[in-house]
Amino acid sequence: MAAHTSLATHDAMTTLDIPSKFDVTHWPANVEKYLHQTEKPLHRAILKNYLRHLLLEVSGYWDQIIVPELTIDDPQYRVGDRGTVLVLNGKAEVENFYRETYESRVNVMGARTMNMCVEDYGVTTEAYWTHVVPGTFLHDHDIDAEPNAHYLMNYYIFQMFAYTSDAKLIGERIYVDPVSYTYEKLAPEDVVTPEQARAELAPFLARATLD
Template sequence: MSPNVSTSTHDAMTTMDVPTTFDVTHWPISVEKYLARTEKPLHRAILKNYLRHLLLEVSGYWDQILVPELTVDVPEYRVGDRGTVQVLSGRAAVENFYRETYESQSNVMGARTMNMCVEDFGVTTEAYWAHVVPGEFLHDHDVDADPDAHYLMNYNIFQMFAYTDDAKLIGERIYVDSASYRYEKLAPEDVVTPEQARRELAPLLSRATLS
């Protein structure tokens, strides 16, 4: 994953300037920096919604995402991975998706590096993604995982978050590059637990308001 020094570019997926260890604050801090240089009011409102959403999700506050301030009444999600597309329509289906992520202790995740843009339609990112998961989470992946260990599951991902004209989330369209999966078995001291993520993200969440 060393940077491609022969190519002059701002494309994060070419340079792959990735921290050597996973830092759960890296992704939201990157979004904060993007927000700080964004001027259009609608774009700022969208990014504030996006930032609060991601902090709630990774912090494990899944039940605070589908609230009227952040999300439309009938959200629509499409999640494509390894040859299948999971279609989630409506509040109950999407809420269950977040609940299952939390209950499986697999809500600690984030971009290690990414391209990002915001427009009137919403937020688009392409990222080298990291996901801290228990070994048992990988039972349907083609990997001989220790069920008692934790892994850093890395992969390329494209995400599109769509918003209304008043900056409420309509839904997500997420597509994973299934050929890009890489798995790193973590030493116990390198595991970012959901409890640790919640503690580390608390200062960011406290300032991630919609106002």
């Protein structure tokens, strides 16, 4: 998709105003801005849940996401990517998904630019998305990746997070544009490790309460 920076529009996917380097704090900082502009109590409660969820996920606290204060007892996920749909039913399957992401060290991710909408049903986003991944993770991608290198794996993604009327996560429906993948090999000094991400996001997580 080509950027159209000359057009007068608020559509982030048209302008594609993307930072030149991946910054793990960019996404949560923009969610915080959106939250500050949101007035309806239910919408604020949903966004606070969403923000805490994403910070826990990217920080690697996978075992603190599917908990009663954030998520219903029987969450339902659908994750569509490259011709397949992963269907996850219930706490054990969803929690295992997050655990495997953490153990594979591919939990460092975020939107480099994003459209976001919050309504009574939940949060909808469309984003230019990035994962920091080791070359070994890309073995089934159409790229001759160096196993010992790290890459930015970029693609377009549509996400719908559904919530109850008391702002508990019901589940996620995530669909990736399969032809949009691009890869950027990172210089060693530009790699954001899971440990670095956890440290950089710590101040965000400390203030991301549900109060």
